[in-house]
Amino acid sequence: MVTDSADLSKGLNFGDRVRERASTIHGWLCVGLDPSMEKLPAGLSPGAAGMTQFCREIIQATSGSATAYKINFAFFEEAGAGGWRALEAVRSAIPAGIPVIADAKRGDIANTGRAYARAIFEVLGFDAVTVNPYLGWDAIIPFVSNETRAVFVLCRTSNPGARDFQDLETDGVPLYMRVARESMGRQTPGEIGLVVGATYPGSLRDVRALSDDLLLLMPGIGAQGASVLASIRAGANRHGQNALASVSREIIFASVEADFAEAAGEAAKRLAAETWRGDRAG
C-alpha cells in the first residue's frame, strides 16, 4: 500500500515537517510570495486574477527548491475581497507536504485572537503564522493550541525601525532577547519559532546561541541587503539546521518578462543550494 506525502505529514508537528523536508530536498529556503500588483510581469492582468496566475506559475517553478512557502497577506488584501479569494487559491496551489506560513503578523486578544487563528488555520489552511508579541502571551496562545500548527513570533524584525522598541534595554537585555527567551520557555502544543531579520546578523547569532532547537524564520535577504550565506552562517544551528532563509523579491521578480517563472525557478534552485551546509546531524 502506498501512503502519499500528504498523509505522512499528518500528525507531525510543524517543525518536524520543515526539518524532514529540508533533509529531503537539501535546503532551508522559504520562498516568499509577495505579489505586489504594480510589479506583476507584463502580460498578466493587474488584479486578483493576475496575482493568482503569477503565484501559481511561481509555485510550479519553485516547489522543488522550497522547504516552505510564506505568503504575504498585505498584497492580497490590497485587492479587496477578490484578493482574499486569490489568497485562498494560491494557498491551495501549494503542493501537499510543503509547509506554508501565513505572513499576516496577526495578534489580538481573547475571542478576537481565536477568530484570527480560525481564519488562518481552519479557513485558509495555513500551517504556521507570523504573530506580533506586543499584546502578550494570551494573544499568542490561540495560534499554538494545536500540535500541527506553529507561530513565528516577531523577535527582531528586518527593518531599520526594529531599533525603536525591540532594542530597548529591559532588565539589562534588549526587549527582543526577552521575547526570544520567553518564547523558548513556553510549553505549548504547537511549536513557537521566531522571526529574526537577516539584516541583523549579530542578533541572529545571539538568538541562535539560546538553543539549537529553535526554529528561525529569517526575512531581509536579497532586496533588503542580507546574503543567504551570511544568514545561514549566523542563524543556523551547529548542524546547519533550523533556520529558514526567506527570500521573496529576488525569486519572484527575478525576471518581470514572460520568462518570470523560469527565472524564479532558477533563482530558487541557486538560493536553496546556498542554504545547504549539509545536514550534519542527519
Add this chain to the structure above:
Amino acid sequence: MVTDSADLSKGLNFGDRVRERASTIHGWLCVGLDPSMEKLPAGLSPGAAGMTQFCREIIQATSGSATAYKINFAFFEEAGAGGWRALEAVRSAIPAGIPVIADAKRGDIANTGRAYARAIFEVLGFDAVTVNPYLGWDAIIPFVSNETRAVFVLCRTSNPGARDFQDLETDGVPLYMRVARESMGRQTPGEIGLVVGATYPGSLRDVRALSDDLLLLMPGIGAQGASVLASIRAGANRHGQNALASVSREIIFASVEADFAEAAGEAAKRLAAETWRGDRAG
C-alpha cells in the same frame, strides 16, 4: 446652497471630525462591530450574509449615538473571502460623516506596510486603523501619510497579557509609556492616537497626563469589566474630551433575539449619555 455633512468632513483631519461629531451628538461612544458568527441572533443565516445583515441593522439602530464605529477584522476574516465582501458592505453601510476605525492591528515593514495602508484606506475606505508598534516607526508611518487618516497605536491593551511586555521598564518607564511619549512627539500629516485599555484606569490616567490633545481609544468596557463612567473619568481630558469609550458586545449582543437591533439602539443611547460630561471647552 446646502452642503451635506459628507462634503463638510472632507479636508478635516480625523481628530477634528471626531471632536466635531462628539460636540454635535453629545457623546464619546465608539460602537464596536464584532459580529462573531456563533453569537448571531437566531433567524440570521450563520455566514457572511447573516453578519452583513446583523451589522446593517445594528448600524441603523445605533448611528444616532455613535461618535465613531470600530470594525473588528477578525470576525470577517473568519468567514473567508465572503467575509471580506461582508466587511466592504458593512463599512459602506455606515452613514457618511461618522468616522470609522479599522480594528485590524496591522503593522509591517516598507512596501508591505504601504500595501496594508492602501487596503484599509483606499480599498475599504476606513478613516483610521489600529496599529501595533513593535516593528517601530517605519511600520507606522505609512498609515499617517495623509492628513485625513489616523492611527491608533497600541499602547496599553485591555487584556491580562498586556503586562507581559508593555509593562517592562525601559529607562525607568514602562514600555507603553515610552510608546505613548514617542507617539506624541511625532509630526505626521495624519493624527496619531493611542489605544489604552479601560481595564487599566491607572495607565489611562498616566497617558492622559501627557497631553490634553491626545486622542484615546479605550477598549475593554463592558464584557471585559470596565465601566464607561470610570473610563471617561480616567481617560478624558479636563474638558471631558478626546477619549472614545469603545463598547462592542454590550451593545451588539444586548439581545440575541429578534429585537437585537432595538436593544442595541437602546444600549448605545444609554452608554453614549454616560460618556458625556458636557463639552466644557465648546
